[in-house]
Amino acid sequence: SQQGEEDPQALSIQEGENATMNCSYKTSINNLQWYRQNSGRGLVHLILIRSNEREKHSGRLRVTLDTSKKSSSLLITASRAADTASYFCATDGSGYSTLTFGKGTMLLVSP
């Protein structure tokens, strides 16, 4: 399986702090994606990083990718209570394949 595994499983921080989540995966990939899920809702795509990219930014999000270590990190800067959600990484395989999701990190941001 090329499933990504997020770490930590849960993270609790105060508003204004930064939140860092990590993802490890097992096989070669074309890209790695991060999604967000509010409780009881569908997932929303946050950011995609290709295998030949090392870092990508989108607003308060920063994603890094280290293909030699088969790992990625998602950094949310200056977090807000509204960032409270579960965050999932998803990987495809080389060639065409479907996305495989990890178990997610639950982020709680307290006011």
Added chain:
Amino acid sequence: DGGITQSPKYLFRKEGQNVTLSCEQNLNHDAMYWYRQDPGQGLRLIYYSQIVNDFQKGDIAEGYSVSREKKESFPLTVTSAQKNPTAFYLCASSGTGLNEKLFFGSGTQLSVL
């Protein structure tokens, strides 16, 4: 508004009953997917379809069936053969190139009576 719509939001199944979950998209996407999510778990792929009239089994297809008669629609039937159907079911769609992102519906919570 473009998007992907799942219905119903909540569904209850009796013993031995088949139930069908609806998924419709107006994003003109060729590919559609069904995922199952159990509490505290990630998403597991049930079935996917890359084109009309064709679909493939995912990792946990046993006890489920699908059809893809129209590009916009990808219904999932949870059959009586699925002994542990209680879960949150998510439908998604995407293009079929490399580096495509998934667009998700808001999910259906299925429970057993």
